[in-house]
Amino acid sequence: MTQTDTILEPGRLFIGGEWRDAASGRSFETVNPSNGEVLTTVAEAGKDDVDAAVQAARSAFPAWAETDPRKRAKLLFRIADELEARKDELGRLEALDNGKPYRQARNIDVVDAAKAFRYYAGWADKIEGDVLPAPGAHLAYTRREPVGVCGAIIPWNYPLLMAAWKVAPALACGNTVVLKPAEQTPLTALELGRIIAEVGVPAGVVNILTGFGDPAGAAIVAHPDVDKIAFTGSTAVGKLIQREAAGTLKRISLELGGKSPNIVFADADMEAAVKGAATGILYNTGQACTAGSRLLLEASIHDEFMEKLKARVERMTPGDAFDDKTRLGPLVSQEQLDQVMGYVEKGKAEGAELVTGGDRANVNGGKGFFLSPTIFDRVTPEMTIAREEIFGPVLAVSTFEDMDDAVAQGNATEYGLAAAVWTRDVAKAHLAAHRLHAGTVWINTYHVMDTGAPFGGYKQSGYGRELGKNAIDLYTQVKTVWVNLG
Numbered sequence: 001m002t003q004t005d006t007i008l009e010p011g012r013l014f015i016g017g018e019w020r021d022a023a024s025g026r027s028f029e030t031v032n033p034s035n036g037e038v039l040t041t042v043a044e045a046g047k048d049d050v051d052a053a054v055q056a057a058r059s060a061f062p063a064w065a066e067t068d069p070r071k072r073a074k075l076l077f078r079i080a081d082e083l084e085a086r087k088d089e090l091g092r093l094e095a096l097d098n099g100k101p102y103r104q105a106r107n108i109d110v111v112d113a114a115k116a117f118r119y120y121a122g123w124a125d126k127i128e129g130d131v132l133p134a135p136g137a138h139l140a141y142t143r144r145e146p147v148g149v150c151g152a153i154i155p156w157n158y159p160l161l162m163a164a165w166k167v168a169p170a171l172a173c174g175n176t177v178v179l180k181p182a183e184q185t186p187l188t189a190l191e192l193g194r195i196i197a198e199v200g201v202p203a204g205v206v207n208i209l210t211g212f213g214d215p216a217g218a219a220i221v222a223h224p225d226v227d228k229i230a231f232t233g234s235t236a237v238g239k240l241i242q243r244e245a246a247g248t249l250k251r252i253s254l255e256l257g258g259k260s261p262n263i264v265f266a267d268a269d270m271e272a273a274v275k276g277a278a279t280g281i282l283y284n285t286g287q288a289c290t291a292g293s294r295l296l297l298e299a300s301i302h303d304e305f306m307e308k309l310k311a312r313v314e315r316m317t318p319g320d321a322f323d324d325k326t327r328l329g330p331l332v333s334q335e336q337l338d339q340v341m342g343y344v345e346k347g348k349a350e351g352a353e354l355v356t357g358g359d360r361a362n363v364n365g366g367k368g369f370f371l372s373p374t375i376f377d378r379v380t381p382e383m384t385i386a387r388e389e390i391f392g393p394v395l396a397v398s399t400f401e402d403m404d405d406a407v408a409q410g411n412a413t414e415y416g417l418a419a420a421v422w423t424r425d426v427a428k429a430h431l432a433a434h435r436l437h438a439g440t441v442w443i444n445t446y447h448v449m450d451t452g453a454p455f456g457g458y459k460q461s462g463y464g465r466e467l468g469k470n471a472i473d474l475y476t477q478v479k480t481v482w483v484n485l486g
């Protein structure tokens with residue numbers, strides 16, 4: 001499988017069932033992170049394009065909301081089938097545009113995106129209201145109605161999967177969508193648009209705008225005819241969106257950053273925990289909001305654990321997304337590489353001990369955005385690398401004395417997306433899981449997710465739960481109907 005098997009045409013905007021150039025005629029380049037080369041250009045949506053897409057979504061909404069849920073389900077099942085049938089091609093596109101290893105893109109991202117469509121297809125005809133206890137001669141019941149036009153703004157770390165997490169439940173519930181993929185990774189969202197059109201989803205139900213956060217994303221957020229924003233991205237932009245959404249009081253759900261603690265007690269299965277610590281920080285080259293970026297080790301096992309972890313991590317050499325041996329791809333962009341390198345420098349300057357990595361890896365003649373997996377030991381709570389989300393393969397290690405100390409350090413962050421605990425003691429594991437302030441806690445594992453399991457943040461990692469039945473709450477609103485029976 002080589003990347004030249006893919007011929008990339010310039011991407012256009014998908015508005016009202018048609019493929020168009022941006023009203024301004026502008027476009028921008030998208031780059032292959034494995035070698036820094038331009039893959040193709042895509043249209044750059046501006047405010048006029050946002051207006052057109054929102055109008056298309058608004059016009060399509062009443063009929064789509066009224067469509068027999070079983071028909072909606074059927075279309076979502078077909079999208080899932082098509083995603084799976086085209087997983088080679090979609091995996092290749094994702095690997096080219098994002099840099100993640102082709103096998104991971106194909107076997108995990110694309111397959112999970114299909115699962116999301118299948119799962120919410122199953123929900124479409126099971127969204128029920130309640131009959132309520134009512135005083136006197138009354139009947140009272142609730143209906144769950146779609147919210148309306150949903151703006152979905154997504155990041156570059158799991159481009160197709162994040163699109164699926166938002167588009168699938170939105171459509172199942174009868175909403176229409178304006179989707180804006182991240183400017184770094186627009187290509188698979190456009191393929192999703194092609195599939196959506198091919199299977200027969202009516203024009204305007206899903207509109208896809210490639211473009212930048214500002215103006216395209218910002219115009220979606222500010223638009224008075226957009227009823228809801230579903231955002232996944234940085235905490236900084238999440239705050240901006242919350243402020244901006246106040247102008248029209250639209251509903252928002254935010255899945256933001258993390259600085260997740262991965263806590264290893266002395267009684268843990270050490271081999272498994274070492275593997276979990278490496279996967280926790282290195283999966284997706286650390287570009288995961290759930291990355292286990294703070295490793296907290298019980299002091300008594302520190303030396304032995306670090307020896308094993310260093311050896312394991314040093315075997316994880318970065319490589320081209322299309323090299324079969326690659327398990328660790330590049331960072332998504334030069335900008336991201338520079339940002340992560342900046343944190344590495346801060347780590348050194350603030351006195352953390354660099355155990356391994358910290359330098360650019362020489363892959364493809366140094367043209368890609370590769371960084372060697374990096375571990376800092378003896379990290380103290382006030383250091384920048386202990387506090388800020390790095391979004392790269394950079395691990396901050398510190399030690400703790402007992403359960404109280406572990407939980408206190410684990411919770412000493414403004415974030416609260418995920419946490420993990422490694423121990424053979426069942427009671428200790430659950431106790432820690434209950435005491436950690438995070439939307440997901442893993443026990444003796446890391447990064448396990450499923451379409452059926454709700455996902456979202458505590459604290460500044462955002463609010464609203466995607467996936468599972470919880471997403472139905474995000475994409476519906478409850479109406480109470482009173483009937484006078486007297």
Ligand code: ADP
Pocket residue numbers: 153154155156180181182183211212213214216217218219221232233234235237238240241
């Ligand atoms: P990252 O730092 O991981 O690139 P961002 O939060 O900047 O994450 O980007 C996530 C998504 O938010 C992208 O689709 C980006 O274009 C979009 N975005 C960035 N700035 C804004 C903004 N001001 N308003 C709306 N969307 C934005």
